[in-house]
Amino acid sequence: MIEALLFEPELYHEYALGDIRLYEALLAYNEKLQEMYRILGIESYFKELKLTIGGTVYGIVESKMFQLTGISAFERDNMKKEELEAFYADHTLLGSPKYLQEYSLEHNLSLFNGNTRSYNRYLLSKCDGGRCYCNIPCLPKFSKDYSLCDIDISGAYTSIMSNLFCYVGSPCIRIFPRQDSITLREFIKKYRKELGDDNYYMRVEGKLKYEQDLIVSFMDSSKGVKWFKHKRKNDRGEDEVYKSLKHNLESTKNKILTMEIEDGAITPQILEVVLKEFSPRQRDDFLDNIIHS
Numbered sequence: 001m002i003e004a005l006l007f008e009p010e011l012y013h014e015y016a017l018g019d020i021r022l023y024e025a026l027l028a029y030n031e032k033l034q035e036m037y038r039i040l041g042i043e044s045y046f047k048e049l050k051l052t053i054g055g056t057v058y059g060i061v062e063s064k065m066f067q068l069t070g071i072s073a074f075e076r077d078n079m080k081k082e083e084l085e086a087f088y089a090d091h092t093l094l095g096s097p098k099y100l101q102e103y104s105l106e107h108n109l110s111l112f113n114g115n116t117r118s119y120n121r122y123l124l125s126k127c128d129g130g131r132c133y134c135n136i137p138c139l140p141k142f143s144k145d146y147s148l149c150d151i152d153i154s155g156a157y158t159s160i161m162s163n164l165f166c167y168v169g170s171p172c173i174r175i176f177p178r179q180d181s182i183t184l185r186e187f188i189k190k191y192r193k194e195l196g197d198d199n200y201y202m203r204v205e206g207k208l209k210y211e212q213d214l215i216v217s218f219m220d221s222s223k224g225v226k227w228f229k230h231k232r233k234n235d236r237g238e239d240e241v242y243k244s245l246k247h248n249l250e251s252t253k254n255k256i257l258t259m260e261i262e263d264g265a266i267t268p269q270i271l272e273v274v275l276k277e278f279s280p281r282q283r284d285d286f287l288d289n290i291i292h293s
Helices: 002-007 007-019 023-039 055-069 075-078 083-093 119-127 128-134 157-161 185-196 268-276 278-291
Strands: 201-206 215-217 226-234 239-247 253-255 260-266
Touching: 002 007, 023 055, 055 075, 083 226, 185 278, 239 260, 268 278
Parallel strands: 215 260
Antiparallel strands: 201 260, 215 253, 226 239
16 A cells, blocks of 8 residues: 555545545445345345445344244344343254253253263354355366365355245254264265255264265364352342353364365255265265264
């Protein structure tokens, strides 16, 4: 920027002054957003735009969810904090990272990893981001040694989200104690009729005979577990302190392991690649040597 200022001062000042005149653009953007709410049939839920794309999209999805569940904009605006929390608990909380990454030892102890007291449900709380929903998740390179996957070719958040269903409600979570783990082939055979085209997500692990660079490993995940203390009201209305376990998802160790997968994510798109694009030998390697985490 300093170089542009020194060598093209007039152009630089013209550009800089225009860059700070954002009010008109903001008003126009707000009008377009209101038009979008009208097209989606949720105009009565419209509120002035948020200053981030994430907040804006959240508002649209939230408004549509209220509409689909029969709660009017007037009712939504007059809901108390406790009522909103109860609504989210019934419709979205059980599938959220907030819920999945924290739990108490009151849960079924047979589902805990005996070494770390880690409850494998938390693995579902981490998303690998754009790579999971890449339009072309596997780009084969013409080489007998390996294939490449370009993470950035199409993160595809906007394009893929425009074609995905939005599921509301409590998800079905299947967790297998270590001694009952089954292979990916067995899992598909047993549960394929229950799975839709885009409504499931699983974590897997195992050692491979052939190299892969499609699935990212979520390594040493159990080391992020910590104890937390909370207060809650008991049946007598008294404050009670209880402990819970929570996993730190802010700083995680991720790496592509070519001959092994450690708690890697498989989405419907990635499973389709494994079943339809892999060579027969590599496909069998995946199906028979990868187990459900």
